[in-house]
Amino acid sequence: MKRFSVTTMPGFALIAICAFAVLYLPILTIATFSFNAGKAISDWQGFSFRWYEIAWANTEVQGAAIRSLIIASWATLISVLLATPVALATTRTAKFPGRTFIYMMINQTLVVPEIVPAVALLIFFAAIKIQTGYQGLGYLILAHVMWCIPLAYLPIRARLEGMDLSLENAAADLYASRWQTLWRITLPLLMPGIIAGAMLCFITSLDTVVITEFVKSGGQDTLATYMLGQFRRGLTPEINAISTVLLALTVVLLTGFFLLTRKRD
C-alpha cells in the first residue's frame, strides 16, 4: 500500500506534468522543424541546415540581427551603469527622505503593459525627430534602456541585500578610502548581481517587439520586428531557424543567470 503523503493532492501531479508537456511541445516543434529539409512545417523530410543557411545569407536578417545586437549591447551597458548606483543608494542604508519615491520611479515601467510606454515614446520621439532631424538608433537604445532599468536594478539590489557590511567596515578600519572600498570590495562582490542584471536586460532588449515596432524609423527593423513583419506572409522554416537561434541564446543566458544567482549552501 502506498504511504499517505500529506503534501500530495490528487490529480495535481498529473496536471503539472501535462502543463510542462504543453509548455514545451510548441517550442520544441518549432526548434525541430527548423532542421527540416522540406518546406512544410509538419512534414519531416530529413535533417538539414538549409534554413539556417538561407537565414544566414539573407541580408535583411543580417541587418536586423546586427541592429538587435547593437541595441541590446548599448541598452544593457547603459541600464547597468544607471541601475547599479541606484541599487547602492537604496539598500543597506537607513531610511532617507524620498527612498520610496526613488523605488517607485525606478519600477514605474515594470507594471504597465508594453503598449503604454510604446505609445508614449512614439508621440514623444516623433516630436523630437521633427525638431532635431536625428533619425538614428539612439531612440531605440533609449527606449530599451527605459524598459530595462528595473530589470537591471532588481537582481543587483537582491545581491546587495544578501551582502553584509562587515567587509566594507573592515576595509574602512584599515584606512581604505571610500573609492578603494567601492572598487576593491563592494563591486567585485556585487559582480554576480550586475552580470545577472545585464543578462536579463540583454534578453529583454532582444525580445522587446512592441516598443521597437512603435519607436523605430524606416529601415530600423530588429530581429523581433523583422519576424513580426515577415509573419504577414506566413511562417516559414527560415523564421523557425531564427527563432531557434534566439531560443538557444535565451537558454544559454538564463543558465548563466541561474548559476550566478544560485545560493551556495
Add this chain to the structure above:
Amino acid sequence: MAAAEEQVVRETTRRNWLLSAPALVVLVFTATLPFVIVLVYSFLTPGQYGNVVWKFSTDGWVGLVMTRDVFDDTLGWADAHLTIIWRSVKLSFATTIITFVVGFPTAWFIATRPQRSRPIWLFLITIPFWTNLLIRTFAINEMIRNEGLINTVLMRTGLIHEPIVMIYSDGAVLLGMGYAYFPLMVLPLYAAMDRFDMRLLEAGYDLYASRLSVLWRIVMPVVRPGIIAGCVLVFIPALGAYVTPRVLGGGKTMMLGNLIEMQFGQGRNWPLGASISITLAVITLVAMLIIIRRAGRETAQ
C-alpha cells in the same frame, strides 16, 4: 550630538539622491514626461495625416465609447470599440482563470518536490517565460493553424478528414495568452507555497480534515498573497496584449492593444489612441494599488 546626527542623515540623503539621479533623469525623460505628453495629446484634435493639431478637444475621450455621426453630428455608442473593450476584459479574465486553474497544481507540484530537484523544475518554468513572446506565439500558431501540427496529426491518423479551424478566433487568442502568461502565474504562486509550512497540513489531517478542506481552508488562505500577485501579473499584460491577438486573432479578433495601434496607423486618430492608452494605464495602476494595499494589510496582520 543631535546636530551631528542630523548632519549624517543629511549627508547620506544627499549621497543617495546623487547616486540615483542619473537613472531618475533618464526615466523622467523616457517614461514620466512622455506619459504626461500622452495625457496632453488626448485632449487635442487629430491632424489630417496623423499627429495632432494644437486645438483643445474632448473628442479623444468621447470617442472611447461614443461615435459621432458623419452626417448629423449626433452621438451614438461606438459599438466597434465597445466590442473590443469587452473582448479584452473578457479574454483577460478568462486567461487569468485558466492560468490559475492549471498554475496552482503546477506550483504545488514544484513546491512539494525534494529540495534538490526543485530548482530544475523552476528553471523549466523560467525558460519559456524568458523566451521571446513572439516565438512562443508563433509556436502556438504552428500548432493550431489549418496545416499545423495538430490538424496534420489528426488527418494522418484518419480521425478527421477536414482540418478543424481553430486559429483566428477568441479561443486561439485565449490559448495563446494562457500559454504566454502561464509562468507569470506559477512563479508568484510557487514563491508563496515555498514559504508555506507543510506541518500545517499534518495538523489539518490530524484533526480529520479532508484533502479538499485542507486545501481550501489551510493552503488557500496562507498562499493568498501569491494568488493575488499571480492574477495581477497575468491580467495586466493580457489586457494590454498586442502581439498575441495580432498573430493568433487575425484581423477580426482585435484587442485594446491593436485598437491603440490602429489609431497611430491607418486610423490617424492620435488623441483617441492616447485616451485608450491612458485608460489602460489607469486600470493597471488601480489593480496594482489594490494588490499593494491588500499585501500590506496581510503583512500587518
